[in-house]
Amino acid sequence: MVYRRTHQVVKRLAARRSAILAAARDAAAEGGMAAVQIAPVAVRANVAAGTVYRYFPSKADLISELIAEVSRDELAAIRRAADAAPGPSSALAAAVTTVAVHVLSQRRLAWGILAEPVDVDVTASRLASRREIAGEIASRIDAAVRAGHLPAQDTALAATALLGALHESLVGPLAPDNLEDPARLRDAVQTVTLLALRAVGVMDARARGLVVQAVLPAKTLVGA
């Protein structure tokens, strides 16, 4: 064997892989999943089309990893926000608000990750990502139930329903179209958070208080 991978080469390979993923992410953020085509992504990443296949076995794998990456970021943000909250109900409110703010800050990308038609099969990846995020929400609901703040319920189903409500109302085709305006955006986040909290059984008055608390820190994320 006369050839060994130098540290430098290993770094370059990793950088290329990241570049390709980043290119895919940018393409998706700009033009949705439909824009994530091998040739254009390769151009963005400054490699040839064939090179993409040295890093990802197929387009399905590329997109699956993109979905996983974005979802990982979102999950981390949710955990961070919820863990910083003073109690279980606040944590739930913070989690919901974080989801809302996140999808709104990159609507096109979120739509692509969540639901946009793709010509290859990425259901497994989407399913796994959603399961993780829904699981996180479910455990936050569960914590609030155990603390006696919420009535007992099917937390998994509730978490799924909450995510569906958030996604549909904020990035779905019927979402309001003037969310560029920061004030309206905050209104929307507040409204859906309120709906979500009431859905799992938080009293109206208390829910309104939690919403205000949760939206204040999350607001800063919108700009980011």
Place this chain on the structure above:
Amino acid sequence: MVYRRTHQVVKRLAARRSAILAAARDAAAEGGMAAVQIAPVAVRANVAAGTVYRYFPSKADLISELIAEVSRDELAAIRRAADAAPGPSSALAAAVTTVAVHVLSQRRLAWGILAEPVDVDVTASRLASRREIAGEIASRIDAAVRAGHLPAQDTALAATALLGALHESLVGPLAPDNLEDPARLRDAVQTVTLLALRAVGVMDARARGLVVQAVLPAKTLVGA
């Protein structure tokens, strides 16, 4: 002019058109939208592939009409159920329950109509259908608000969120998988209806009562 369309011919043409649409619907119910391909649909409808194009300008038009047809049926069912209810809150509960029962009774078809990736552009049709159904729900929420049963709110956003919650939790990829069992199915319908009613501000205790009332008549639909 020696040829004129006889009444008989007109009827046959209409029948064929219906047959093609029905074939498309059956295909979608069996294998999702991916199964709605021109050649297989033509075989089902007992015509040649080219004939489909004498009735629908393109595959997009065929699927768009399929979506419109299914949604029309659902909207009618919602109106029927809601109009039969004794009051605005009951009407809202009935509407929500009807949506739930409908999508559950044909999950695969519902998934295809609502969200499954299609290789042609049917966003316009999907958008229009959803807008109509969301509008109906919104007006039911509005009626309950005007009757003083619910707090004032953005009814359009609330309706969209409710539909998102229902769809995601009942036909989405995270939906429970044992809904073939009628008892579990009823549980799921009750649970999501309860969530939906609480979300728009119905008190927990009152919501539970409404759910029971709404699910009883709707149950019969599950068998249909």
Place this chain on the structure above:
DNA sequence: TCAAGAACTGAACAACTATTCAGGGGGACT
């Protein structure tokens, strides 16, 4: 029965992109 024209057939076509692969180029070790 026959002319005219509509309706239907189904094989061929077209377009789009993911994927492949033969060949060029450049580090890595002796």
Place this chain on the structure above:
DNA sequence: AGTCCCCCTGAATAGTTGTTCAGTTCTTGA
């Protein structure tokens, strides 16, 4: 320097389906 082999290139390939159209069959009214 020399040799090896990995990485990269990008034009060619391949597979999938919606769509077309020249030819055939059927229907109508005289």
